[in-house]
Amino acid sequence: MVVLSNQSALNELFLAKTCNPSTVFTAVPEVDLSHPDAKTMMVKACQEIGLFKVVNHGIPPEVITRLENEALKFFMQSQSQKDKAGPPDPFGYGSKRIGTNGDMGWVEYLLLSTNPDIVSPKSVELFEQNPEALRLCVEEYIGAVKKMCCFVLEEMGEGLGLGNVFSRMVREERSDSCFRVNRYPACVELEESGRNLIGFGEHTDPQILSVLRSNNTSGLQICLPDGTWASIPPDPSSFFVNVGDLFQVMTNGRFKSVKHRVLADSRMSRLSMIYFGGPSLEEKIGPLPSLVSKEEQNIYRELTWREYKNAAYKSRLSDHRITLFHKS
Numbered sequence: 266m267v268v269l270s271n272q273s274a275l276n277e278l279f280l281a282k283t284c285n286p287s288t289v290f291t292a293v294p295e296v297d298l299s300h301p302d303a304k305t306m307m308v309k310a311c312q313e314i315g316l317f318k319v320v321n322h323g324i325p326p327e328v329i330t331r332l333e334n335e336a337l338k339f340f341m342q343s344q345s346q347k348d349k350a351g352p353p354d355p356f357g358y359g360s361k362r363i364g365t366n367g368d369m370g371w372v373e374y375l376l377l378s379t380n381p382d383i384v385s386p387k388s389v390e391l392f393e394q395n396p397e398a399l400r401l402c403v404e405e406y407i408g409a410v411k412k413m414c415c416f417v418l419e420e421m422g423e424g425l426g427l428g429n430v431f432s433r434m435v436r437e438e439r440s441d442s443c444f445r446v447n448r449y450p451a452c453v454e455l456e457e458s459g460r461n462l463i464g465f466g467e468h469t470d471p472q473i474l475s476v477l478r479s480n481n482t483s484g485l486q487i488c489l490p491d492g493t494w495a496s497i498p499p500d501p502s503s504f505f506v507n508v509g510d511l512f513q514v515m516t517n518g519r520f521k522s523v524k525h526r527v528l529a530d531s532r533m534s535r536l537s538m539i540y541f542g543g544p545s546l547e548e549k550i551g552p553l554p555s556l557v558s559k560e561e562q563n564i565y566r567e568l569t570w571r572e573y574k575n576a577a578y579k580s581r582l583s584d585h586r587i588t589l590f591h592k593s
């Protein structure tokens with residue numbers, strides 16, 4: 266038995282037994298955004314897995330590195346300094362606690378809203394307490410990743426014969442998207458324990474589409490249809506794109522909102538940045554009629570994003586929130 270010296274009692278909370286060594290998922294579809302078949306490939310990946318990675322994405326590496334460096338500078342500050350921008354309301358700086366319903370993980374993070382209607386005192390605090398460079402780099406990165414997310418949605422809309430239905434939702438000014446930077450500290454105590462440390466517990470993303478970029482540290486896993494977990498090898502020069510619950514609903518289940526989680530690494534800390542593309546709070550979300558064939562039925566009912574989001578934020582991370590959309 267390995268003795269955990271580092272906050273041992275708290276650490277125990279996050280230890281999950283490894284039943285089987287997790288497999289490495291080597292078949293992540295890679296989509297070159299400049300390829301003429303990109304849309305077809307993305308639609309196929311969303312139907313089969315709910316995740317793919319994009320290359321030739323057009324986001325300058327400097328935009329990524331600049332934010333990564335500023336974020337690391339933020340996280341390297343003293344705990345008391347970081348805590349000035351927390352606890353999250355739900356936006357701002359958070360450490361170990363995820364959401365407000367008792368979920369915990371081996372992670373510290375910054376969570377920010379891109380919705381101009383949401384004023385978060387903790388985010389205001391964050392940008393007042395830190396160099397302007399942090400805010401500028403966040404804005405620059407969000408601008409670039411939003412553009413890419415909308416392009417991907419546009420392509421997929423075309424791939425489904427629907428035009429800009431999805432991209433419009435995220436592109437509009439009042440789109441209720443959010444952005445998070447997660448840092449999963451390395452946990453050396455894990456080395457020979459044969460156990461895993463949950464960085465961010467299993468969940469599906471509530472929004473339409475999530476766009477993730479991480480450093481070269483592994484940790485991301487997806488749940489395969491047979492219920493086993495598979496690790497996604499990191500690729501710092503690509504972006505990983507995954508389907509969120511709203512996309513699954515709008516496609517009447519054709520696209521899969523893939524369950525995923527993150528495990529901490531024993532040697533290297535992982536830094537990831539995720540843009541969650543969502544619609545405006547008033548947008549009504551339900552299966553799109555042209556995607557439901559005559560032989561099929563609507564699996565889901567209609568809800569506004571506001572209704573779904575409010576319910577989602579009251580749930581636990583691992584809850585199967587999408588059932589709220591199920592027709593009774």
Ligand code: GA4
Binds near residue numbers: 366376468582
């Ligand atoms: C999961 C996806 C995004 O990270 C997030 C998370 C949010 C949070 O961290 O506050 C939630 C989680 C996420 C879903 C259920 C609720 C809300 C934590 C939690 C327990 C920002 C989001 O939109 O939903």
